[in-house]
Amino acid sequence: TxxxxxxxxxxxxxxxxxxxxxxxxxxxxxxxxxxxxxxxxxxxxxxxxxxxxxxxxxxxxxxxxxxxxxxxxxxxxxxxxxxxxxxxxxxxxxxxxxxxxxxxxxxxxxxxxxxxxxxxxxxxxxxxxxxxxxxxxxxxxxxxxxxxxxxxxxAAPRLKDADLSLGKLLEGYVEIIVAMRDLYQKCRLVHGDLSEYNILYYEGHLYIIDVSQAVDIDHPCAHCLLFEDCKHVSDFFKKHGVGVMTKTELFKFIVN
Ligand code: ADP
Ligand code: MN
CATH class of the missing domain: 3.30.200.20 (Phosphorylase Kinase; domain 1)
Incomplete structure (x- = not known):
């Protein structure tokens, strides 16, 4: 046709x-x-x-x-x-x-x-x-x-391009760290390439994308990949003025 x-x-x-x-x-x-x-x-x-x-x-x-x-x-x-x-x-x-x-x-x-x-x-x-x-x-x-x-x-903008107010960033930070914890605790997954490039902002919420490389939590590199994810997420929000946990605190919050 x-x-x-x-x-x-x-x-x-x-x-x-x-x-x-x-x-x-x-x-x-x-x-x-x-x-x-x-x-x-x-x-x-x-x-x-x-x-x-x-x-x-x-x-x-x-x-x-x-x-x-x-x-x-x-x-x-x-x-x-x-x-x-x-x-x-x-x-x-x-x-x-x-x-x-x-x-x-x-x-x-x-x-x-x-x-x-x-x-x-x-x-x-x-x-x-x-x-x-x-x-x-x-x-x-x-x-x-x-x-x-x-x-x-x-298409919804990537978090990197979303240009959010400090209030929205703070909400976004809380949302993403809870999502990272759920991903680990409930899905038993580590994203492995999580950053402001692989998070979309749509209608006030953050969406995780690009998950083809996400690994099981028992993958030999799972914890080092998670630590990198924590670093990228913490760095982004810190750079934009959000008072964030350290990456080590975030890591502990996710795995415990
Ligand atoms: P890669 O980074 O490997 O090229 P992604 O899955 O990150 O692949 O997708 C690339 C881009 O395409 C994203 O940054 C986003 O802008 C857009 N995109 C991907 N999936 C969607 C989707 N479901 N809805 C809207 N845009 C999307
Ligand atoms: Mn991507």
């Missing part, structure tokens, strides 16, 4: 560039044929109807905005399937048997899929305990469909 074709055309404009061969992702941001076919199937299964554009292009993933026939909005995160995207992720992979297997296979497509599976699973675990995050919807290959945090195509 024209709708599907329309979506495909949208996907091939903007940041996406193809050179001759359309079935190969020769350019960083290109969506290859396999991925397009999977997107077709998701459209046919009514998971969404239109892909409207790109929200973010990153080293490890691109995120697109989509809507369904009811106007409900989604974010589609397409993890990279190129080795380049995996360089900084070794620390999460080591110590996780499922990861190590995919990693050792050196098949970047498998790796991308593993990140997507992990992200969906973690989002379910987080949402199930009532911690604010995008509601997970679906995963196929290296893609995750989740609810869009934002409205009318406008």
């Amino acid at each position: 024209t709708e599907i074709r329309g979506s495909l055309m949208h996907m091939s404009i903007g940041k996406t560039k193809t050179t001759g061969k359309v079935d190969r992702a020769t350019v960083e941001n290109a969506i290859d044929l396999r991925t397009r076919m999977a997107i077709f199937k998701m459209i046919n299964n009514n998971l969404f109807q239109h892909i409207n554009g790109c929200i973010s292009t990153g080293k490890e993933a691109n995120v697109y905005h989509a809507t369904d026939s009811d106007g409900q909005e989604y974010a589609i995160k397409i993890h990279k399937t190129s080795v380049l995207g995996f360089k900084d992720r070794n620390k999460y992979v080591k110590g996780d048997r499922r990861f190590e297997r995919a990693y050792c296979s050196r098949n970047p497509r498998e790796m991308g899929k593993t990140w997507a599976e992990k992200e969906l699973k973690n989002l379910y675990r987080i949402a199930a305990k009532g911690i604010r995050c995008p509601k997970p919807r679906h995963q196929k290959l290296h893609m995750v469909v989740m609810d869009f945090i934002g409205k009318d195509g406008w």
Whole structure:
């Protein structure tokens, strides 16, 4: 139908560039044929109807905005399937048997899929305990469909860009440290890349995103990753004038 074709055309404009061969992702941001076919199937299964554009292009993933026939909005995160995207992720992979297997296979497509599976699973675990995050919807290959945090195509700002009053920052600080504690105590997860870059501010609340690399609390690096998360969160709020606990106090608050 024209709708599907329309979506495909949208996907091939903007940041996406193809050179001759359309079935190969020769350019960083290109969506290859396999991925397009999977997107077709998701459209046919009514998971969404239109892909409207790109929200973010990153080293490890691109995120697109989509809507369904009811106007409900989604974010589609397409993890990279190129080795380049995996360089900084070794620390999460080591110590996780499922990861190590995919990693050792050196098949970047498998790796991308593993990140997507992990992200969906973690989002379910987080949402199930009532911690604010995008509601997970679906995963196929290296893609995750989740609810869009934002409205009318406008994505919620990252905490870094939210420009909040001191009062709102103080509320946000309390909210995020409780969320970090719940994540640890109730979900038995450590985010591992938590900072003002992976927290969205929407309608007065903080939402945790980018959880594909979150590790179990018994992962060999869980506590050092948690300590880094504590440092990033404390540093951000301190820099903006909130009287915060020290990172060591925060760490103790979370694990005890
Ligand atoms: P990465 O950092 O690996 O590129 P993220 O999951 O952090 O991937 O997503 C990148 C950016 O896309 C985020 O900073 C945010 O601006 C946007 N984004 C991601 N998920 C959503 C979502 N569910 N709703 C709205 N915006 C999102
Ligand atoms: Mn991120």
